[in-house]
Amino acid sequence: MDEARRTVLRSAGATGVLAAALAAGLLKPERAIAASWNKAGFDAKSAVDALKSIGAGDTKESGDIVIEAPQIAENGAVVPIEITSKVPGTTALAVLIEKNPFPLTGQFRFMDGALPFVKVNVKMGESSIVRVVAEAGGKYYTATKEVKVTIGGCGG
Amino acid sequence: MTKRSLRRGAVTTAALIAVAAAPAFAQDEKKEIQKYQQMIAEGSPAELWELSGEELWTKKQGPKNASLEGCDLGLGAGKVKGAYAHLPRYFKDTGRVMDLEARLLYCMETLQGRSDKDARARLFGNANKPSEMEFLVAYIVGQSRGVPMAAGASHPKEKEAFEMGKALFFYRAGPWDFSCASCHGEEGKRIRMQDLPVLSEPPGARKAYTTWPAYRVSNSQLKTMQWRLNDCYRQMRFPEPTFGSDATIALTHYMAVLAKGAPYAGPGTKR
Amino acid sequence: MAGPMKARAKMQGNYADVRVLMSHPMETGQRKGGDGKPVPKHFIQNLTVKLNGKTVIEGEISQAVSRNPVFSFRIGGAKPGDKIEISWLDNKGESNKTETAVA
Numbered sequence: 085m086d087e088a089r090r091t092v093l094r095s096a097g098a099t100g101v102l103a104a105a106l107a108a109g110l111l112k113p114e115r116a117i118a119a120s121w122n123k124a125g126f127d128a129k130s131a132v133d134a135l136k137s138i139g140a141g142d143t144k145e146s147g148d149i150v151i152e153a154p155q156i157a158e159n160g161a162v163v164p165i166e167i168t169s170k171v172p173g174t175t176a177l178a179v180l181i182e183k184n185p186f187p188l189t190g191q192f193r194f195m196d197g198a199l200p201f202v203k204v205n206v207k208m209g210e211s212s213i214v215r216v217v218a219e220a221g222g223k224y225y226t227a228t229k230e231v232k233v234t235i236g237g238c239g240g
Numbered sequence: 241m242t243k244r245s246l247r248r249g250a251v252t253t254a255a256l257i258a259v260a261a262a263p264a265f266a267q268d269e270k271k272e273i274q275k276y277q278q279m280i281a282e283g284s285p286a287e288l289w290e291l292s293g294e295e296l297w298t299k300k301q302g303p304k305n306a307s308l309e310g311c312d313l314g315l316g317a318g319k320v321k322g323a324y325a326h327l328p329r330y331f332k333d334t335g336r337v338m339d340l341e342a343r344l345l346y347c348m349e350t351l352q353g354r355s356d357k358d359a360r361a362r363l364f365g366n367a368n369k370p371s372e373m374e375f376l377v378a379y380i381v382g383q384s385r386g387v388p389m390a391a392g393a394s395h396p397k398e399k400e401a402f403e404m405g406k407a408l409f410f411y412r413a414g415p416w417d418f419s420c421a422s423c424h425g426e427e428g429k430r431i432r433m434q435d436l437p438v439l440s441e442p443p444g445a446r447k448a449y450t451t452w453p454a455y456r457v458s459n460s461q462l463k464t465m466q467w468r469l470n471d472c473y474r475q476m477r478f479p480e481p482t483f484g485s486d487a488t489i490a491l492t493h494y495m496a497v498l499a500k501g502a503p504y505a506g507p508g509t510k511r
Numbered sequence: 512m513a514g515p516m517k518a519r520a521k522m523q524g525n526y527a528d529v530r531v532l533m534s535h536p537m538e539t540g541q542r543k544g545g546d547g548k549p550v551p552k553h554f555i556q557n558l559t560v561k562l563n564g565k566t567v568i569e570g571e572i573s574q575a576v577s578r579n580p581v582f583s584f585r586i587g588g589a590k591p592g593d594k595i596e597i598s599w600l601d602n603k604g605e606s607n608k609t610e611t612a613v614a
Contacts, residue, residue: 119600121556126573154276156269158434158511162457162577164279181575190572197588198560198567199526205280205577207539234433240454240468240510283530285579291515367536367578368545460578 125188131180131215134188138178140217140224146171149216149227157208160233166203169218169225174200176219183212208233273433277511286378286455286507289462293379296372302352311347313340313380314392324384325504328401328493329392337392337401339492341466342484344376363483364467367460377453377464378507385506389449391496398493401486405494408487409440418476420491434511445498451508458511465492513607520586520595520613527589527613529560531582531597539574555580557600562586563593589613 125137135141152166167177177200180187184207194200200218211232218225297320298307313323314331328339334346341363348359365371392398412419423429424439438444453464463471469488473481481488514534520527533555540552558570568584586595591613598608 119557121571126571152279154279155272156276156433158273158276159457161460162280164276164282166279166583184575186573186575188573189575190570192568192570194568196562196565196567197586198562199585199587201583201585202570203282203581203583204572205581207537207575207577240434240448240452240456283532283581283583285532285534285581287517288515288532288534288579291517455579 122188122191125191126186128188129186131182131187134180134186135178135217135224137188138176138191138217138219140178140219140226143217143224143226146218146225146227149218149225151214151216151227151229153214153229153231155230155232157231157233160208160210162205163208163231163233164203164205165214165231167201167216169200169216169220171200171218171220171225173220174218176200177202178217178219179204179206180215180217181206181208181212182215183210184208187215269433270435280457280509280511284455284507284509286453286462286509287382289375289378289455290382290507291379293375293377293382296375297379302348302354302358304351304353306351306353308344308347308351308376310351311343313343320380320383322384322387324381325387326390326392328398328489328496330395330397335397336486337395337397337489337493339465339484339489340377340380341373341464342489344373344380345484360483364463364470365461370461374453374462374464374467378462381453381504382506384504386503388501388503389446389496389499391493391500393497393500401490401493402497404486405490405492406440408491409494414476414478416477418478420472422476439495440498442498442500445495446502449495449499450502450505451510454508454510456510462507513605516597516599516607516609518595518597518609518611520589520593520611522589522591522613523585525587527586527593527595529584529586529595529597529611531584531609533580533582533599533607535578535580535599535601537574537576537578537580553601553603555599555601558582559596559598560584560586561594561596561598562589564596 122137125134128134128137148170150168157163169177176193178191179189181189189206190204192202213228213230215226215228298309300307310317314326314329315323324340328337330337345359348354349356362369362371363373365374409420423436427438429436437448439448452468453462456463466483466488469491470481516533518531520529535555536553538550538553540549542550544550552574554574555572559566560568567586593613594610595613596608596610598606600606
């Protein structure tokens with residue numbers, strides 16, 4: 085499956101090829117078309133289905149993905165998550181919040197020297213595992229961190 | 241307003257009962273909450289309010305079709321840089337001690353010719369209907385970043401405001417017999433997981449006063465000191481204080497003077 | 512009309528540390544408005560970061576990103592004076608962008 089996808093991508097120039105490949109589900113939409121959006125992934129109700137939509141059905145735990153996030157979030161409306169991938173050759177990162185109604189929260193592609201790093205503020209409906217998936221050399225690596233969401237008192 | 245108050249009331253009562261009985265919670269949890277506070281403060285949406293505020297400052301409005309650029313915030317007409325750090329202070333033209341928000345109201349009315357009703361139409365905003373005041377405050381306080389707090393303390397009226405603020409801080413009233421000091425007058429108090437700063441002593445006052453106004457995550461809005469006082473009074477079940485009243489200015493002045501010397505951090509981000 | 516947007520880029524060793532603030536409601540479609548009815552979905556879906564006109568980061572995000580999003584990125588190979596442009600596109604077809612020079 086991966087090989088076929090890569091071949092199609094390399095030859096992706098003719099609209100016909102792209103259209104056929106897209107229909108066959110071989111292309112990740114965000115690679116082929118500029119302002120497309122991974123609807124299948126973002127609408128997926130489970131992290132497993134969301135990961136399948138980005139081709140990351142098979143992932144390997146990695147200590148080289150660093151997730152910097154508070155263990156306790158005072159307000160689930162804004163939870164800061166900072167991700168760095170030290171896996172060599174990382175070209176993409178995906179962030180999932182497992183207990184959210186739609187776990188896939190973001191996917192980022194890095195090119196031409198942009199570092200595989202992102203800091204983003206996310207909404208968490210409840211305490212949950214935050215999962216990061218990194219794509220490097222056609223393989224997928226993953227790491228998690230648990231973030232607890234509290235019902236705050238005041239905080240100013 | 242009523243429904244929200246009732247809901248908040250039920251929740252806060254339970255929480256306050258917990259304040260009285262609860263043991264101090266783990267140091268680890270405290271550290272993690274501090275980490276949360278630090279991470280959300282890096283890059284605050286408050287800066288966007290500053291940008292909008294700068295535009296509003298120069299916008300011609302009101303019957304006089306004038307901007308606020310001629311407003312004297314204490315350092316002279318139109319001088320914005322560093323002005324907030326010197327507030328509240330006594331103003332000769334009004335004969336009273338004024339905080340930033342009272343002064344802005346004054347300039348809206350005198351420079352722009354806007355009626356009191358118009359200027360006060362939307363003092364506290366929400367996501368759908370923002371408040372001009374919140375944008376303007378963000379811009380002006382942003383221009384005092386790094387400036388040491390130096391609220392007026394020499395004029396007799398300024399000294400009087402300080403004493404009044406102090407008295408109000410410890411004044412118990414309302415159906416729960418609360419004062420500001422009930423929550424903010426003693427070390428080691430908290431509401432659920434939030435530590436309550438002691439605002440009647442310089443260390444606590446410095447930390448609190450240099451990080452307001454702030455983008456408040458719970459409201460998705462920038463909230464000002466006048467708002468913070470109004471909301472505290474609401475939570476204490478006091479009658480609503482008048483915006484820019486002598487009482488609210490006195491309380492602000494009290495904290496500002498206790499925070500003397502601390503460099504202003506600029507609009508913060510809070511839960 | 513898109514709200515204000517602001518970006519800052521500063522050299523940190525061999526990469527530019529980029530922070531961008533954007534004003535956007537990021538409505539999930541779950542929140543009930545003043546009239547009791549759910550506020551329709553309205554959120555940023557695409558983010559593009561360009562270095563001197565060349566796309567270096569492409570992001571796709573969901574409505575689970577916080578209201579008034581704040582992002583940080585690191586652009587390797589950037590130098591002081593380089594132009595960083597960040598743009599977004601939301602589910603209603605609205606867009607905004609901002610530019611900053613690397614300090």
